[in-house]
Amino acid sequence: MDPLGPKTFDPKEAIIHRLRFYASRSRPCIPDVGTVQFLKARFLPTHQLHLIAFQDTSGQTWRWQSFLTQREDGSWVIQTSGGNLETEQPSVPDDRPYVHLQGGQQIRMDGKGNVRMNFERVERC
Numbered sequence: 001m002d003p004l005g006p007k008t009f010d011p012k013e014a015i016i017h018r019l020r021f022y023a024s025r026s027r028p029c030i031p032d033v034g035t036v037q038f039l040k041a042r043f044l045p046t047h048q049l050h051l052i053a054f055q056d057t058s059g060q061t062w063r064w065q066s067f068l069t070q071r072e073d074g075s076w077v078i079q080t081s082g083g084n085l086e087t088e089q090p091s092v093p094d095d096r097p098y099v100h101l102q103g104g105q106q107i108r109m110d111g112k113g114n115v116r117m118n119f120e121r122v123e124r125c
Contacts, residue, residue: 011048011076012038015066018078019054029056046070053086061086 008014015038019031035055042049048068055061064083068076 007073007075009075011050011068014068014076014078015050015052015081018066018081019064029058029060029062031055031062032057048076 006017008017016033016036019033019036022028023030023033032055037053038050039053040051046069048070050066050068052064052066053061054064062083063086064081066081067079069079070076
């Protein structure tokens, strides 16, 4: 069994499984899974990006992004996820979820519609 959750064909369920995994590790917080709100999402045929909000067990509100990929068997797996306390969120457009990539990380689509992550360092002016 996958330590981050069982195989699922529902992307939202995959996100909940990931939050339960984080709760078991107490990092970066202990999410109260009962408070999860799915706020926004963007879809491609085999990829999804979700913006969610939840409270941790101390009552603080978090904003979280999860980027998922669909496997060949139709199940969903989280490629990357993360977030911050709601009070630490950068200003972004209200009409779409986003992924804040630090340290020069980039997500790009190749010519076949596959997502490729590039972790090369990018020099900034």
